[in-house]
Amino acid sequence: MCVGDSMTIGTAGDFTWRYRMWQHLKATYDGPYRIVGPRRALHDTLQDAPTSYAYGDPDFPEEARGHLAGWGEGWLHMAPLIGDAVRRHEADTLLVSLGLIDLGFYTNAEQTAENVRRFVTAAREAAPRVRAVLMPVIRNVRAADDAAFGAARERFNELLGKAVADLSTPGSPLLLASEPAGWEIESATFDGTHPSALGEHLLAAAFADAMHQGWGVGGRYAYGDGTRTVPGTADPGRP
Numbered sequence: 001m002c003v004g005d006s007m008t009i010g011t012a013g014d015f016t017w018r019y020r021m022w023q024h025l026k027a028t029y030d031g032p033y034r035i036v037g038p039r040r041a042l043h044d045t046l047q048d049a050p051t052s053y054a055y056g057d058p059d060f061p062e063e064a065r066g067h068l069a070g071w072g073e074g075w076l077h078m079a080p081l082i083g084d085a086v087r088r089h090e091a092d093t094l095l096v097s098l099g100l101i102d103l104g105f106y107t108n109a110e111q112t113a114e115n116v117r118r119f120v121t122a123a124r125e126a127a128p129r130v131r132a133v134l135m136p137v138i139r140n141v142r143a144a145d146d147a148a149f150g151a152a153r154e155r156f157n158e159l160l161g162k163a164v165a166d167l168s169t170p171g172s173p174l175l176l177a178s179e180p181a182g183w184e185i186e187s188a189t190f191d192g193t194h195p196s197a198l199g200e201h202l203l204a205a206a207f208a209d210a211m212h213q214g215w216g217v218g219g220r221y222a223y224g225d226g227t228r229t230v231p232g233t234a235d236p237g238r239p
Contacts, residue, residue, distance in 0.1 A: 001037045001068055001091040004076055005101050007138075007203070008069035009192055010042045015056035017195060020223075021095070021202035022064045028208075028219035036089040037066035074102035075115035083122035086130060094123060094132035095207045100193070103137065103152050104131040115158035115239070120174070131134050133175045133210045134164055135203075141185055141192030 002008055002018045010016035022035060039063065044052040048069065066076065068085050075098045085091065096119075102112040116134070123130050136157040137143075141151040161176050167172040180202035187193055188199035195203055205221035211219050 001066070001085065001089065001093070001094045002035070002097075003037075003067070003082065004069040004097040005073050006043065006069075006071045006236045007100075008097055008215050009039075009050065009071055011194070012042050012044050012052035012054045014015050014042060015060075015200055016042070017200040017203035017207075018065070018067055018069075018222065019055065019057060019060050021207060022060070022202050024204055024208050024221055025218055029037065029217060032215075035064045035066050036091050037068045038089065039067050040067065040083050043071040052193055072101055072105075072107060074098050074100070075112055075119055076102050076106050079118040079122060082119055083126040085124050086126040090127075090131055092127060092209075094130065095135075096132055097135040097138075097203065099137040100153075101141065103156055104142065109156035109159055110153050113163055116160060116163050120163075123173055130169050130212065131173045131175075131208055132213070133177050133214075134160060135177045135206065136160055136179050138179055138183060139185065140189070144185060157233045168196065172215070175214045177209045180206040183208055 001022070008016070008018065010018070018035070021198070025033060028229065038197065040053065041050040042052040042055065043050050048071075055065070066089065068081065070077070078098060082094075086094075099112055102115065107115065120132070122134070123171045137160075138154065143153045149176040161202050164174045164176040180188070180199075182188070183199070183202055187195060188202055190196045201221075208218060212220055
């Protein structure tokens, strides 16, 4: 189950990193799997609501579109929802990218880290052996231009790493993903925050490589025409 904010739900016309992850798993993972979640839609910016189903690839199958992501939602919002979502959809692996909204509008770094712990606790109450990959808050244009916000992002990422180390167990492991290799605001986003097509690949790659290195799931992430790869990887690409 992919869990996130506006960078994960995407907007009308986006492929989304969720789609890139589905392509990657389809190409590299032989085991049975399902992508699950209570939501299917993209965010429609004109209606300011999650009402669009206009994915960049209309052949993105309905059964692979499941997620728990929302525009303007963070750890604060997802902690109360994750238990029911895990229970109802029988999720055993969570790919989580949250925190930018929390730090920007709702909670400081310490409070946000406490909500991470609430989230993990609730997920484990629903599925004691659930595992998760947690993404640090990625630098965006506000973090680059606003020194106080940039410092809050760095502080939270430190606390996130500590939470992963404290909370991970052999029966319910947690991984801290690396910030996407090659993430440059100008090329990886289309507006200073939300991922461009390249950014979608870089986000998917960070999650995919964490799962491959930590749990042996799938292979290393690659894309392109056989000669290009995501920065920081060495595997041959694919369309």
